[in-house]
Amino acid sequence: MPDYTPQIVTCNGETFKPFISMSALKKRVAELGEKLTEDFEGRRPIFIGVLNGAYIFLSDLMRRVQIPCEVDFLKLSSYGDAKVSSGQVTSLKDIDADIKDRHVVLVEDIVDTGLSMKYLTDQLEREKPASLSVVTLLHKKEATRYDVQLDYVGFEIPNLFVLGYGLDYAQEGRNLAQIYILDEE
Numbered sequence: 001m002p003d004y005t006p007q008i009v010t011c012n013g014e015t016f017k018p019f020i021s022m023s024a025l026k027k028r029v030a031e032l033g034e035k036l037t038e039d040f041e042g043r044r045p046i047f048i049g050v051l052n053g054a055y056i057f058l059s060d061l062m063r064r065v066q067i068p069c070e071v072d073f074l075k076l077s078s079y080g081d082a083k084v085s086s087g088q089v090t091s092l093k094d095i096d097a098d099i100k101d102r103h104v105v106l107v108e109d110i111v112d113t114g115l116s117m118k119y120l121t122d123q124l125e126r127e128k129p130a131s132l133s134v135v136t137l138l139h140k141k142e143a144t145r146y147d148v149q150l151d152y153v154g155f156e157i158p159n160l161f162v163l164g165y166g167l168d169y170a171q172e173g174r175n176l177a178q179i180y181i182l183d184e185e
């Protein structure tokens with residue numbers, strides 16, 4: 001079967017068009033993996049994925065990291081089913097690992113307002129990791145209102161809703177193999 005990359009996607013009555021191709025994603029993820037491999041050599045980092053959105057990015061990224069490392073997950077909810085941030089973050093699942101004195105790499109799908117990232121880094125810092133770094137596949141720079149430190153960014157994108165490669169719209173669209181953007185026309 002071919003990859004799931006339709007030319008047009010209709011999700012919850014809205015139309016999306018292709019925005020970041022599979023090959024562009026693959027190339028950028030490989031670059032990030034190489035950089036992380038260099039930067040964390042000898043430090044046995046623990047990658048913490050933010051569920052649900054980051055699961056596909058994290059699984060591709062970790063396989064490009066060529067040093068011993070670990071993984072854990074946490075889960076947040078901030079968007080509900082809407083296309084704009086609700087302005088509230090709730091924690092739905094915490095990590096299991098003890099991260100005190102560990103080198104932690106937080107992996108997100110997208111930073112929009114930055115509220116989730118701010119909430120997460122504040123929460124993880126309280127557990128006194130040796131270091132805390134942040135990787136996000138996508139960053140909507142214009143929309144970011146909170147002061148967040150992003151150490152590794154895959155792509156800076158415009159302030160429009162995106163879908164696919166783990167990202168959803170009301171829980172749909174995560175299985176699309178490339179990233180789509182809202183078609184405003």
Ligand code: IMP
Nearest residue numbers: 053085111112113114115116161162167
């Ligand atoms: P923030 O707290 O406003 O930065 O929003 C971050 C979270 O909202 C991300 O982890 C995503 O789960 C979700 N999100 C933000 N923008 C989009 C988008 O364009 N498509 C899908 N999910 C998004």
Ligand code: MG
Nearest residue numbers: 050051053109
């Ligand atoms: Mg998310």
